Amino acid sequence: MTPNTAHLRNVAIIAHVDHGKTSLVDKLMYQSGLYRSEELDRRAGGQHGLVMDTGDLERERGITILSKNCAVTYQASDGDTYRINLIDTPGHADFGGEVERVLTMADGALLVVDAFEGPMPQTRFVLQKALACGLRPLVVVNKVDRPDSRPDEVVSEVFDLLADLGADDEALDFQTVYASAKEGWAATSLDDDRQDMRALFEAIVEWVPPPRYADVEAPTQLLVTSIDYSDYVGRIAIGRVFGGALEARQRVAVIDRHGENTQQQILQLLSFQGLDRTETKRVEAGDLCAVVGLDPINIGDTIADAAQPEALPAVTVDEPTLHMTFRVNDGPFSGRDGKYLTSRQIGDRLERELRSNVALRVEPGETMEQYRVSGRGLMHLGILIENMRREGFELCVGKPHVVLRNVDGHKEEPIELLVIDVPDEHQSSVMSLLGDRRAELIKMGYKTGTSGFVHMEFSIPARAMIGLRSRLLTATAGNAVIHHTLLGYETMRGAVPHRQSGVLIANEPGQVTAYALDGLYDRGSFFVKPGDDVYEGQVVGENCKAGDLVVNVVRGKKLTNIRAAGKDDNSQIRPVREMSLEACLEYIDDDELVEVTPSTIRLRKILLKETDRRRESRRAASV
Structure with a gap:
């Protein structure tokens, strides 16, 4: 049975890559009492933790690629039982499309920040998106058990970042929780006892507001933010009910992005319990659910009342910044070990990807055997290619190029914010390498509590980033720590050097x-x-x-x-x-x-x- 809205919390977990948000979700699930640690390990494929990273590539690389959501129950200190929907989001800039669409499901955000690194480029990106959605941040300073942690300075840096992003007074008055996801504890003060995650649960209940726009008496409205697929029941729409209620076997109207309306019937309604989905008869406004039996259905569609169909604003996603050509493998070894070789099979696979990958664009290429595929970055497109090859596809891929804009007759290119932490002795090598690539230095200095490492921030054309990481690592003997995210668009800065060697x-x-x-x-x-x-x-x-x-x-x-x-x-x-x-x-x-x-x-x-x-x-x- 759906809980009272006052005892419901929808929370998105946002962070820079590798700041520990997935590990944090694992500990919250374990300590909520839903699972034993052995069962979580089994669900994680034999690996300790990482239960929310379900894909092979996610486990291999240790990153979150697709957003996931789960539900836990918590009995607060006031004696009431709360249902908390946790939404785990990717931390890498290339998967920002996943972050943007799932934030519409949340009413609050847990901003996880590393106690040593502090706010990083992707922290700025995800926090900016959360503020644009009106979400109030709850800051979790993670990894405070690190010997080089500097939690007080990190909290000050988060405040400065919020002020820089134009946050209002309510957002600036954020609650801070100190935690160690690895050790499984959280506390509101560094002097408190370090036993379990109860302090974080209490902070979620107190600081994250109940669902907004949750009128049970209003006409039915659900915004589809994710699509799953089952071989048995087909497409499964996942989203949040913004108005009214959904019931199993209910007649609804499905309104697509273009305003087209189709009358359909819900076959099955699923609510979230832990990592599982359980069949239910009714889901009320404010809660998250999965709907089975609707087809066609896509991300951004609205499931509305059949008698009073009214669409919700579609999910808006930033445009791609990089494109490359996918084409048929016409080499002499074509067909040796692949099952899917033709342009039709490649096109069908890309069409399937478009249904769930909202940041991807696919257009016809110069010939019938080519496709122009655009995405948010090299890793975004690289993950797609890696998934295709593991599924048995053979293809050839061309050189990546940035997507240019034409504004008032002038070409504009995407500009990245590049952040580099490097030992002092390699500073001149980095400056020399980036100077040739039209980079402009924004800030340079030392982080509080660190020694021997210089912190540099640059604005650099996205096209100059292609091939830069390997050169930076070579120039710094592998000691550079590199992060980047999209900053905006500017007029073309001029030519950048290409590969020197043949x-x-x-x-x-x-x-x-x-x-x-x-x-x-x-x-x-x-x-x-x-x-x-x-x-x-x-x-x-x-x-x-x-x-x-x-x-x-x-x-x-x-x-x-x-x-x-x-x-x-x-x-x-x-x-x-x-x-x-x-x-x-x-x-x-x-x-x-x-x-x-x-x-x-x-x-x-x-x-x-x-x-x-x-x-x-x-x-x-x-x-």
């Missing part, structure tokens, strides 16, 4: 040999190792000089009856340079592609034959 290109198909790599030892570093299969036109390494070089990596040693002076075991081979999917996408140039299959990621030229590439370069030079 690539090594295989000139014939075959199997890579140690003898061939030994002969090419001084030419550069390699992306392949002995035994790998390659084809003509495949990028097999990076040239140590500017310009591309065609090489033979499959050449074998001639067999004669003359004994060699040295043994093949003495062959010199550089260690293979392992490249992740995102690293490959950052690395390629305009005339190259990343070939993605379920088992392999390769780099290749768009034109595989050397004669075709020379002809194209002569044509481009003459134009």
